[in-house]
Amino acid sequence: MKQVRKCKYCGKEFVARSGMQKYCCEECQTKAKEARKKRQQDFMNAVEPVIGLQNQEYLTFAKAAILMGCSRQYVYKLVNEGKLAASRISSRMAFIRKADIEKMLAGNPYHRVLPTNRPKKSTPQTTKRSKSNVMSVESNVQESKVLDYISGEEVMRIYKVKKSWLYTSAKRNQVPVCRIAGMNYYSRKHMDALFGKSAEVEAVSEWLTMKEAQELYGMSAASVRSNAYRHHIPTKREYGQTYYSKDHFGQLRRTDxxxxxxxxxxxxxxxxxxxxxxxxxxxxxxxxxxxxxxxxxxxxxxxxxxxxxxxxxxxxxxxxxx
Structure with a gap:
């Protein structure tokens, strides 16, 4: 009696020649064998790093992410939030102790969220009430803080910075931001400290771009930057372009x-x-x-x-x- 079976690899029906036959042809059998080896290799690639980390006390951020089963970015987030302790050895190297990971996990036990503790769904009336409260809070903030905060457009116009650089700098330097009516307002005091021009910069009348300084003094871009940093030459940045004081560079290079x-x-x-x-x-x-x-x-x-x-x-x- 003929035995009709389905191929374990491609799912195609075939007539088995013996009771042990699982594949319809030799090609499917070879491909199934290769897939099986690949799964085993992938498993070993995933397990070997974890096995190797069992005896290590000090871990890099990447190895800590492998051990915890999360992304490296999440490990950075835990360290920045102060939830996980890390030690910086140099500007490019930092370590995390395995004991600190276990301490963090022990200090944050899992708490089951019961149905009775879930927040209630908001009704249309409560939604309207919350919206009116938000609007009143926004109006109060707008009335009390408008003199201390300036909009992003004003920051870009006054300090001549790009929008992307404004967002990055504000986030990096933790500048207080107030959001009113869908617009970001930044603390004027912090913007002055971050982008404000010093009296020395205000006194400069002539400026050189990087290309102009290279052509005028026969210097490379790296030399222009290093001389400006080493000799405290006034610089300013407008819309992503760096300008250098012509008078200070002239005194440094002594062109006369x-x-x-x-x-x-x-x-x-x-x-x-x-x-x-x-x-x-x-x-x-x-x-x-x-x-x-x-x-x-x-x-x-x-x-x-x-x-x-x-x-x-x-x-x-x-x-x-x-």
Whole structure:
């Protein structure tokens, strides 16, 4: 008697040749075997990390997420809310103790929510009443706080920031926000502290963009940023564009001296008198010649250096060191 069965892999009906046959063809049998191996491998990939974490006392955020069975972002959330303790070792490394995870879980036991404790459904009358209360609260807030809070559009117009940067900065710096009639209002005091311009910035009349500073002074973008940070050059940011004080950069780079023909660079002096740059530095130091440092260059007054070299030639008959 023929036995008609369904294939365990594709579900297609077939006539079994023996009582042990489960698949309609060899192809389905091979695919079923591969699927079975894949399931076993996926299981081992999921279990092995947890097994390896059983003997670890200190866990990274990623490993803590694996051990707890949640996402890494949720672990960050628990740490930021103060529910889970973590220790920062460096700017890029932080650890969580397994004992702290167990302490957090022990301190927050599960409480079953009974049907009697569930909040009652609001009726149309209570909904109207709550809406009227919200409107009154909003009107009171609007009347009492309007002088201390400014809208997001005003913040963007006054401080010249983009909307995305406003939202990010307000959230990152915990700026008080008041929502009235569907609009966000931000604390003027905190906005002044966050985006307000200092008196030094207000006194600057000429500004340079990053590209202009690079072209004018022959510097890379990284050099412009590092010099501005290191030498406290006033900067401002408007609509995502950073501007640098032209006067302060000019004083730093000393363009008036660099373009002045009354100064040698160390290399120019060495080439003129046929000596090494080290000898030029030694001669300038021994004869107390005041040099001017501009960036990585040392500028030497031509008049003083030529006088010293003329004296050396008259005294020793050559320019070389004695």
């Amino acid at each position: 001296i660099v373009n002045d023909n009354s100064y040698y660079t160390v290399r120019e002096a060495a080439e003129k008198y046929g000596m090494s740059t080290a000898n030029v530095g030694i001669i300038a130091k021994k004869n107390s010649i005041v040099t001017v440092k501009v960036g990585v260059k040392n500028l030497i007054p031509k008049m003083d250096f030529d006088r010293v070299m003329a004296e050396r030639l008259a005294q020793f008959g050559s320019y070389s060191l004695v």
